[in-house]
Amino acid sequence: MNNTPLIVISLDALGYCDEEVYKQLPFLKSMIEKGTWIKKVESVYPTLTYPIHSSIVTGRYPIEHGVDNNLLVQAEKKAMDWYWDHSYISGDTILNNAHKKGLKIAAFSWPVSAKADIEFNVPEVSPNPEGGFIDHLKENGSGEYIDELQSVFGPFDSHDSQKQKDEWMANATAYTFEKHQPDITFLHLIDVDHQKHVYGASHFAVKDAIKELDDRLSRMFEKIAKVKSLDEINIILLSDHSQIDTAYPIRLNKMLADMNLVNVNEDGTVKEDWQAYFLTCGGSTALYTKEDNPKLVEEIKEKIESLNLEGIDKIFNTEEIQELKSSDSAKLWVEAKEGYVFDADAREFIESRNQEPGPRGNHGFLPSKEKNLAMAIFIGPAFKENSVIENEKIVDIAPTIDKIYNLDMKDMSGSVIDCLK
Ligand SMILES: [Zn+2]
Numbered sequence: 560m561n562n563t564p565l566i567v568i569s570l571d572a573l574g575y576c577d578e579e580v581y582k583q584l585p586f587l588k589s590m591i592e593k594g595t596w597i598k599k600v601e602s603v604y605p606t607l608t609y610p611i612h613s614s615i616v617t618g619r620y621p622i623e624h625g626v627d628n629n630l631l632v633q634a635e636k637k638a639m640d641w642y643w644d645h646s647y648i649s650g651d652t653i654l655n656n657a658h659k660k661g662l663k664i665a666a667f668s669w670p671v672s673a674k675a676d677i678e679f680n681v682p683e684v685s686p687n688p689e690g691g692f693i694d695h696l697k698e699n700g701s702g703e704y705i706d707e708l709q710s711v712f713g714p715f716d717s718h719d720s721q722k723q724k725d726e727w728m729a730n731a732t733a734y735t736f737e738k739h740q741p742d743i744t745f746l747h748l749i750d751v752d753h754q755k756h757v758y759g760a761s762h763f764a765v766k767d768a769i770k771e772l773d774d775r776l777s778r779m780f781e782k783i784a785k786v787k788s789l790d791e792i793n794i795i796l797l798s799d800h801s802q803i804d805t806a807y808p809i810r811l812n813k814m815l816a817d818m819n820l821v822n823v824n825e826d827g828t829v830k831e832d833w834q835a836y837f838l839t840c841g842g843s844t845a846l847y848t849k850e851d852n853p854k855l856v857e858e859i860k861e862k863i864e865s866l867n868l869e870g871i872d873k874i875f876n877t878e879e880i881q882e883l884k885s886s887d888s889a890k891l892w893v894e895a896k897e898g899y900v901f902d903a904d905a906r907e908f909i910e911s912r913n914q915e916p917g918p919r920g921n922h923g924f925l926p927s928k929e930k931n932l933a934m935a936i937f938i939g940p941a942f943k944e945n946s947v948i949e950n951e952k953i954v955d956i957a958p959t960i961d962k963i964y965n966l967d968m969k970d971m972s973g974s975v976i977d978c979l980k
Contacts, residue, residue: 564740564743567795567960573769576761590936594944594946595938600953603885603953605923606931616957618957629840643673650970654675655675672745712734755801793941796937802931805916807898811893823906838903846889937976941963955974
């Protein structure tokens with residue numbers, strides 16, 4: 560058994576395209592110099608946070624682990640549920656396998672970890688549940704431990720700014736390491752993603768958020784280093800996707816309404832009797848149908864093609880979706896061009912340049928698009944020093960962790976990265 564603690568930190572939406580910014584910041588620069596730096600990491604399709612984080616802890620593609628979107632297909636709900644629970648992931652996960660091996664695990668704001676069977680869990684959950692947020696958080700995580708953390712750091716408020724929430728989680732991570740020395744720690748930091756959604760992919764607010772991230776990591780590891788030298792910890796810093804600038808909305812559910820396949824509520828959601836529905840992934844969107852009906856799917860595809868929409872890049876049919884390893888239930892997958900974003904609303908227009916912009920940046924686009932590539936840095940006793948790798952795949956992360964810690968992970972699609980000593 561390898562007794563070196565592992566800390567995995569997801570730097571949500573920090574991309575290859577941010578390299579010129581992040582490689583010059585004091586903490587990240589020192590990590591790059593000490594470890595193995597993977598400059599371009601290709602993620603999975605759709606490039607959404609929940610499918611990708613499920614791939615990070617399984618080494619499998621969305622079609623294989625079953626989390627093919629952030630959202631469940633609940634077309635008639637204004638606020639659909641997310642894939643919150645760890646049990647949505649099918650097959651082995653690092654969390655489950657490490658727990659079975661008797662390893663102590665902590666996870667902070669880690670996607671798809673609600674109700675996971677681990678020791679210290681503050682999962683990412685709905686910010687607006689029925690009943691109080693804190694009770695909901697405690698029910699889905701380690702209740703007593705969340706009380707302890709709140710007595711030290713004050714209440715975790717789901718309506719605080721993303722910067723404040725990241726700070727709370729980083730503090731909780733350092734505190735937990737000092738107090739309990741978990742064998743494996745997962746932390747998800749989100750502010751860079753948030754700023755890119757609000758301002759676009761390369762605004763100065765994004766650069767500021769990356770600098771703040773570097774500072775937050777530096778302060779967190781300073782505290783951790785008081786308990787254990789960083790040379791004795793395996794650290795994986797990685798991102799899930801980047802973002803691409805978006806401005807103009809496309810509403811394919813309006814097209815389905817025009818085809819009489821959905822009935823639309825006043826607020827733009829669809830009624831329960833929908834026959835087909837496009838679930839948005841931001842830069843792409845997936846078609847689901849109530850009944851299996853290949854002829855209807857073909858009609859919908861032909862209808863989209865006949866509209867000659869400016870913002871559509873590609874349409875993937877059911878077979879191609881399976882080749883992309885995205886989903887075994889989506890029937891079509893439509894990819895937007897840079898500048899365009901799919902929204903769920905089924906009213907008013909199919910494509911428009913005359914709307915107030917929604918998010919100025921988004922992901923969900925194909926993982927191979929250069930502006931959407933992720934990054935990773937590995938540092939610690941297990942990893943090669945001063946090493947640079949140009950290209951890797953996100954599904955290779957779990958096999959690499961499995962190799963170091965012997966977690967007996969089965970049926971992984973990725974392979975071990977050439978970063979081990
Ligand atoms: Zn993300």
